[in-house]
Amino acid sequence: GKxxxxxxxxxxxxxxxxxxxxxxxxxxxxxxLDYVEPSLQGTTWGLGGTCVNVGCIPKKLxxxxxxxxxxxxxxxxxxxxxxxxVHHTWSVMAQGVQNYVKSxxxxxxxxxxxxxxxxxxxxxxxxxxxxxRGLTKAGKETVVTADNIVIATGGRPKYPMHVAGxxxxxxxxxxxFWLKESPGKTLTPxxxxxxxxxxxxxxxxxLDTTVMMRSVPLRGFDQASHISKKKQICFTTQxxxxxxxxxxxxxxxxxxxxxxxxxxxxKLKSNRLQVTWKNADLNMEETDSFNTVMWAVGRAPDTKTxxxxxxxxxxxxxxxxxxxxxxxxxxxPHIYAIGDITEGRPELTPTAIAAGKLLAQRLxxxxxxxxxxxxxxxxxxxxxxxxxxxxxxxxxxxxxxxDNIEVYHAYYKPLEFTVAERDAxxxxxxxxxxxxxxxxxxxxxxxGPNAGEVIQGFALGIKCGATYxxxxxxxxxxxxCAEEVTKLHITKRSGLDATVTGC
Amino acid sequence: xAQRLALQRLLSLPxxxxxxxxxRAFGTSAGRRSTFxxxxxxxxxxxxxxxxxxxxxDFHAQWCGPCKILGPRLExxxxxxxxxxxxxKVDIDDHTxxxxxxxxxxxxxxxxxxxxxVVDKFVGIKDEDQLEAFLKKLIxx
Numbered sequence: 001g002k003x004x005x006x007x008x009x010x011x012x013x014x015x016x017x018x019x020x021x022x023x024x025x026x027x028x029x030x031x032x033l034d035y036v037e038p039s040l041q042g043t044t045w046g047l048g049g050t051c052v053n054v055g056c057i058p059k060k061l062x063x064x065x066x067x068x069x070x071x072x073x074x075x076x077x078x079x080x081x082x083x084x085x086v087h088h089t090w091s092v093m094a095q096g097v098q099n100y101v102k103s104x105x106x107x108x109x110x111x112x113x114x115x116x117x118x119x120x121x122x123x124x125x126x127x128x129x130x131x132x133r134g135l136t137k138a139g140k141e142t143v144v145t146a147d148n149i150v151i152a153t154g155g156r157p158k159y160p161m162h163v164a165g166x167x168x169x170x171x172x173x174x175x176x177f178w179l180k181e182s183p184g185k186t187l188t189p190x191x192x193x194x195x196x197x198x199x200x201x202x203x204x205x206x207l208d209t210t211v212m213m214r215s216v217p218l219r220g221f222d223q224a225s226h227i228s229k230k231k232q233i234c235f236t237t238q239x240x241x242x243x244x245x246x247x248x249x250x251x252x253x254x255x256x257x258x259x260x261x262x263x264x265x266x267k268l269k270s271n272r273l274q275v276t277w278k279n280a281d282l283n284m285e286e287t288d289s290f291n292t293v294m295w296a297v298g299r300a301p302d303t304k305t306x307x308x309x310x311x312x313x314x315x316x317x318x319x320x321x322x323x324x325x326x327x328x329x330x331x332x333p334h335i336y337a338i339g340d341i342t343e344g345r346p347e348l349t350p351t352a353i354a355a356g357k358l359l360a361q362r363l364x365x366x367x368x369x370x371x372x373x374x375x376x377x378x379x380x381x382x383x384x385x386x387x388x389x390x391x392x393x394x395x396x397x398x399x400x401x402x403d404n405i406e407v408y409h410a411y412y413k414p415l416e417f418t419v420a421e422r423d424a425x426x427x428x429x430x431x432x433x434x435x436x437x438x439x440x441x442x443x444x445x446x447x448g449p450n451a452g453e454v455i456q457g458f459a460l461g462i463k464c465g466a467t468y469x470x471x472x473x474x475x476x477x478x479x480x481c482a483e484e485v486t487k488l489h490i491t492k493r494s495g496l497d498a499t500v501t502g503c
Numbered sequence: 504x505a506q507r508l509a510l511q512r513l514l515s516l517p518x519x520x521x522x523x524x525x526x527r528a529f530g531t532s533a534g535r536r537s538t539f540x541x542x543x544x545x546x547x548x549x550x551x552x553x554x555x556x557x558x559x560x561d562f563h564a565q566w567c568g569p570c571k572i573l574g575p576r577l578e579x580x581x582x583x584x585x586x587x588x589x590x591x592k593v594d595i596d597d598h599t600x601x602x603x604x605x606x607x608x609x610x611x612x613x614x615x616x617x618x619x620x621v622v623d624k625f626v627g628i629k630d631e632d633q634l635e636a637f638l639k640k641l642i643x644x
Contacts, residue, residue, distance in 0.1 A: 046596075099566030102596060106564065109599060110608045 008146035013049020014349040015339030016152035019356030024115040026364040035123035039174040046105030051349040058177035066204020074420035088205040090182035125307040154340040155299035165265035170293040184291030195296030200383040203254040210255040248384040248426040377459035379452035387451030389459040390443030408488035439468035454482045538590040552619040560614040569628045570611045615641040
């Protein structure tokens with residue numbers, strides 16, 4: 001038509017890039033806009049979005065750094081002569097991680113070039129439903145017009161609203177992974193998976209780390225405080241699992257300030273940060289000093305600069321996220337949205353990628369397949385990892401009633417922990433099944449080493465409608481932690497001791 | 504040091520300070536003069552595309568391990584040729600558009616350029632013998 005491009009994607013992250021590249025495969029004229037607004041502390045990064053730059057990738061690598069630290073401690077028991085205590089140098093790890101991320105930025109740039117997707121490093125805003133304009137870093141205005149537009153600008157970490165000094169002196173995950181020097185003694189209020197994962201690896205590399213929580217752990221996973229019918233994230237309201245994860249972290253040295261919330265942050269002459277908080281249990285104010293305060297109070301979309309109001313794209317008034325239907329369409333024809341910016345969707349890379357690809361296939365490839373957001377597996381990469389797929393126990397009870405579900409569970413001990421004399425008290429798994437007829441498995445939850453690797457395979461089973469009898473007929477691989485899933489037989493209902501032993 | 508100053512006065516060359524103000528990597532050794540970091544697109548145009556002498560262009564990145572080995576190795580061999588060929592270094596993160604324009608995908612990528620055209624190219628690390636052959640071919644020796 002009269003528009004310059006068939007598809008314009010705003011946002012070069014997981015969802016945006018996948019959508020653009022898929023559309024280009026169909027021979028379409030595609031453009032991608034990507035721009036990183038520097039964080040309040042001035043941190044910025046390259047093409048690839050949150051996952052690549054300040055999310056999944058650096059987080060998992062630093063988690064690995066921490067795990068290696070634990071492995072070094074275990075190694076003695078296995079015969080290795082390693083002088084204790086072992087020390088960690090932040091700058092070496094950071095350099096390695098940051099270099100890898102930069103290679104990914106470059107890789108994405110090359111991929112766009114190879115797939116003939118036009119790339120603009122500009123911050124775009126809508127001037128009409130088919131026109132986006134923005135300024136390049138050099139200040140030149142660029143105007144892009146397209147038949148179809150996909151908004152995939154994701155989110156950024158929020159700062160707390162009513163804490164004096166929060167913005168001046170605190171950092172967020174946007175900054176943590178790009179620090180050149182160690183964050184030192186760190187406080188991370190409040191509790192979302194981000195602060196637990198970060199606190200986990202910071203403790204693992206030897207830093208004095210404190211998590212401050214207003215109420216209960218992992219509560220922030222609730223995308224909405226009600227349990228919506230369709231879009232379940234398996235660890236929504238998983239109180240039991242959350243407690244086990246934080247218990248483990250506590251026993252490994254992370255400090256937890258429970259039922260506390262910060263009131264102010266001040267800078268001391270020594271450059272340390274003095275944090276004051278209210279302890280709700282003791283009903284008094286407490287204070288301590290830290291080198292770093294990293295806020296992990298949730299993420300919010302940056303929709304203001306997009307100018308969505310002027311073109312009529314509807315957003316959720318509370319979250320600011322874009323409202324979409326099952327086909328990722330917004331309230332404006334030919335404008336779609338995918339990924340973290342969309343209301344009610346999981347904030348995960350694989351779902352954004354899949355949604356982006358399917359959208360491109362529907363727009364240009366004569367497909368009608370919609371994205372299936374059910375039974376999306378995921379994992380929290382805390383020191384002891386928690387992986388899950390399907391419904392949480394609470395969601396299953398709410399949907400089917402506690403009489404209609406059976407929960408099988410077990411406390412187990414990974415073989416590798418035995419010789420290393422490691423405490424396995426929080427290594428636990430549970431499977432939530434329907435009680436009647438074929439006893440379909442509704443959800444599987446696993447806390448232990450390599451939880452992500454364990455759960456991935458079972459996600460296929462759940463997708464195919466696997467049942468409890470089928471799981472029991474599946475032979476386990478020995479000796480592994482995963483095999484215990486195939487042997488689950490003690491029910492919560494029975495009240496029996498759920499500790500299982502290996503051979 | 505004294506020798507160098509004497510030589511400069513003899514040849515009526517400007518002192519080192521004046522040369523340095525041009526912002527280029529100057530030194531007294533022939534090697535340092537024949538290698539330079541590309542500043543921007545027009546700098547590339549002036550000193551590489553429009554260069555009367557053939558130029559090897561080393562596209563590298565700070566996050567690339569093999570680049571850190573190839574760079575100095577190539578520089579050393581270019582220096583031995585005493586100005587017959589120049590070497591331009593391009594950091595692909597600083598000059599992404601330039602790298603994309605020259606179809607760089609993996610690093611290190613080294614281009615041999617003569618009269619503004621790419622006449623040869625290799626990707627990845629090479630040993631000294633291979634580099635010498637590459638340079639010889641470029642000079643036409």
